[in-house]
Amino acid sequence: MELNARHLSVSFSDADIVKDVSLKVKSKQFVGLIGPNGCGKSTLLKSIYKVIKPRGEVFLADTDLIKSSPKEVSKKLGVVGQFNELSFDFTVREMVMMGRTPHKGLLETDNDKDYSIVDEALHKVNLAAYASRSYNSLSGGEKQRVILARVLAQQPEFLILDEPTNHLDIKYQLQILNIVRKLNIGILAALHDLTLAAEYCDYLYMMKKGEVIASGIPEEILTKELIGRVFDVNCEIYRNPVTGGLGIAYLETY
Numbered sequence: 001m002e003l004n005a006r007h008l009s010v011s012f013s014d015a016d017i018v019k020d021v022s023l024k025v026k027s028k029q030f031v032g033l034i035g036p037n038g039c040g041k042s043t044l045l046k047s048i049y050k051v052i053k054p055r056g057e058v059f060l061a062d063t064d065l066i067k068s069s070p071k072e073v074s075k076k077l078g079v080v081g082q083f084n085e086l087s088f089d090f091t092v093r094e095m096v097m098m099g100r101t102p103h104k105g106l107l108e109t110d111n112d113k114d115y116s117i118v119d120e121a122l123h124k125v126n127l128a129a130y131a132s133r134s135y136n137s138l139s140g141g142e143k144q145r146v147i148l149a150r151v152l153a154q155q156p157e158f159l160i161l162d163e164p165t166n167h168l169d170i171k172y173q174l175q176i177l178n179i180v181r182k183l184n185i186g187i188l189a190a191l192h193d194l195t196l197a198a199e200y201c202d203y204l205y206m207m208k209k210g211e212v213i214a215s216g217i218p219e220e221i222l223t224k225e226l227i228g229r230v231f232d233v234n235c236e237i238y239r240n241p242v243t244g245g246l247g248i249a250y251l252e253t254y
């Protein structure tokens, strides 16, 4: 299932935050969105997952995401956003069960299949023992994993992740990226850790001040020149001698 965003623009008052951005995620591709704080990554993602109405168009396969209803879109598109606070308290199991909502009729109750999908999702993120805990009592990283479990229970065909590894220690950063990669569906993810972006992404879009200024495979984008220009950090790129992957040695800020 391919995502096609064409000529997206978002303005707040008179400030242009996203400026004529076009991007594509091919079927089963893991695509990263990178760029400094405030460059418009979250705003761009929100305009794709319907929190903000942009100018331009967004298609997920043949579905026009801007014109379709939220319920229709939520059958196909899963989202892990940046902030996961709740005013009302739910248990962890109730939170994850919400992932089943798009697949159910108005008065349809949860059935055995829903319970087993929810149990499996909790198990995958190592939170089976937390099922009866209050969501609001969890740490930031635990909340993040509950939100991922909810998305897994939703069984989406495409995933948008906004800083999915925020709050997570290194084990869970790797675990979450491995879990979503194994889903084998298209993924568009805003990521701050450039080394993880290099390791997990098939393709990258690099943003600065609301615009995509470069796109390509990680080796083409994570260069000394582009990182310097976009993040104002001097660095050297090397091959990690242990993993063979791309390494970035940060030297100083400009």
Ligand SMILES: Nc1ncnc2c1ncn2[C@@H]1O[C@H](COP(=O)(O)OP(=O)(O)OP(=O)(O)O)[C@@H](O)[C@H]1O
Residues within 6 Å of the ligand: 012, 017, 035, 036, 037, 038, 039, 040, 041, 042, 043, 044
């Ligand atoms: N509702 C809004 N009204 C006014 N300005 C906004 C609004 N939402 C975002 N902005 C501004 O738009 C700019 C881009 O914000 P956005 O959250 O998209 O950046 P980001 O690249 O995701 O940043 P970060 O890496 O810090 O999460 C910021 O300057 C932000 O203050």
